[in-house]
Amino acid sequence: MATSDHMKRLMGASSWIRRMFEEGIELKKQVGEKNVFDFSLGNPITEPPEAFFKAFKELADNPKKGLHRYMPNLGFTSTREKIAQYYSKEFNHNITLNDVILTNGAAGAINVFLKSILDPANEVIVFTPFFAEYRFYIDNHQGRMVVLPCDEDFIPDLKRLEKSINYETVAIILNTPNNPTGKIYPSEFYKKMVEIVRKRSKELNRVIYIISDEPYRKIVYDNKKNPTLFDYYEYSVFVTSHSKDLALAGERIGYLILHPELPSKNELLNAMAFSNRILGYVNAPATMQYLIESLLGESVDISSYQYKRDLLYNALIDAGYDVKKPEGAFYLFVKSPIPDDIKFIQHLKTYNILTVPGVGFGLDGYFRISYAVEDWVVEKSLPFFKQAIENLPL
Ligand SMILES: Cc1ncc(COP(=O)(O)O)c(C=O)c1O
Known part of the structure; x- marks a missing residue:
């Protein structure tokens, strides 16, 4: 065997x-x-993009003392601060460095978060079609994946969602812009969904997180805007990476941002730092953390x-x-x-x-x-x- x-x-x-x-x-x-x-x-x-190689070369020519050592599991403070500043503007919310953790890509971020919130047999809801790896990420932390349908337009079926939320439900994963459909979820959808999630959460007296997985956030067409779930729900977390928008998939750099008004945020942040450590990631790659500080607005x-x-x-x-x-x-x-x-x-x-x-x-x-x-x-x-x-x- x-x-x-x-x-x-x-x-x-x-x-x-x-x-x-x-x-x-x-x-x-x-x-x-x-x-x-x-x-x-x-x-x-x-x-x-050019800017990435420029920053890389500049760093190689001017090495930064201590850059490559062990660091806090949450990532460099300076990088967390830069991300907080950038997304405070992008989302129009007051995000601070205490809302941010650097991870090994979006995949690392989802794993770290699930590890921090799941008890065995807890349920995580996804909607078809979904990014196939979610099944394994949920299984990694002994969760159960609950699969629900979308409508013809690839918008999640909210009636089914309402019926499926139960005492074991701890999270819902959304992915926008979506792999594989290319759909961007509109604000009206967030509004309706959050109404249902709040109602069920209250009835069951359980916290239900919504994870918004957005590694394609910058890859949008026809000047389409991405709404943000942060406008609607404080138990939401935003996940992204530079695998797609900076074409750095092999470098494994991503991050997770907690909603700034998420209750018991510190407990969750400590749990995520610990998860990052014990999952064996320890921290996101140091050189990449440093380099993205100046590249947050860039894209391919x-x-x-x-x-x-x-x-x-x-x-x-x-x-x-x-x-x-x-x-x-x-x-x-x-x-x-x-x-x-x-x-x-x-x-x-x-x-x-x-x-x-x-x-x-x-x-x-x-x-x-x-x-x-x-x-x-x-x-x-x-x-x-x-x-x-x-x-x-x-
Ligand atoms: C929807 C979705 N989420 C997460 C990931 C993982 O991204 P990363 O390479 O940043 O871990 C991918 C990669 O293809 C994806 O398509």
Whole structure:
């Protein structure tokens, strides 16, 4: 027995994106890199902005004494202060450094928070389609994931939410702009949702947190604005990272901000510092913490993603696909033209197009296209998407 049965089960449930990625490597060997349209991974294609390399070089030329040592588990005070200042303006709330913890990406932030609030068998609510890793993050801390649907527009079903909140419910995870749908949740939705959560929370006499996972916050199109959950709910936490907006996914830098009026904030902050430590992260990467101090307003060139979104969206609509126009992030979540999404993505593969079935996000009957790819991949693939829908498998 090399691994636990539990781990075998988890790995079995996680295989879709990985499987497509591995099949892609095989296919590329067979037909050549330039003939495969690999839309399977959400890995940022752009390089980090110039300002990042400038700051990096400046630091290398002028080393900062003590920078690379152990530090407080919450992160550098100066970095927490800069983040607090930046988001005080962004959210129009008075955020202080005592609301901020630096983490190993958004993934680290969600894990640290869940570790700090979950007792065994507590429930965390997510909505389909959802970022597949949530299942494992919740399981890491012995929680139970409760999966609820969205409507046709990918807005969470609030009637189902109201019915599902029970004595074990401790958190709800929202993700906006959404992976895989590209949806940005509007303020009206937050208002209605918070009304329900407050009502149930009062009836049950339980605290229910809402985690707003927003690593794509800066990747929005057509000047669309992201509302903030902080305007509506004090038991909310904001999670983000620079994996996507600065294309630093491999550097693992992110953070979590507590609502400044969250009751018992200090207890939670201490628990998160401890979680960061005992999960083995200890602290977020020191060099990256230091560098982002001057990069909080920067981002990769969003227009390069918008170019690909427009090209793909228009071509898919013209070809007869059913897809909602994404408002942010870099994914399209497309209705499968046949009910069986796995069969359809296998059909797409015969045209050397690699995508991920909706079932990988808890919602079958759809497939996801990640357009975090080079332009030529999108441009060259369009006739093949058209052929694929014109020649549906029996
Ligand atoms: C919705 C969502 N949340 C969290 C993450 C994890 O981000 P990070 O790399 O910052 O840990 C991702 C990464 O793809 C994501 O899509």
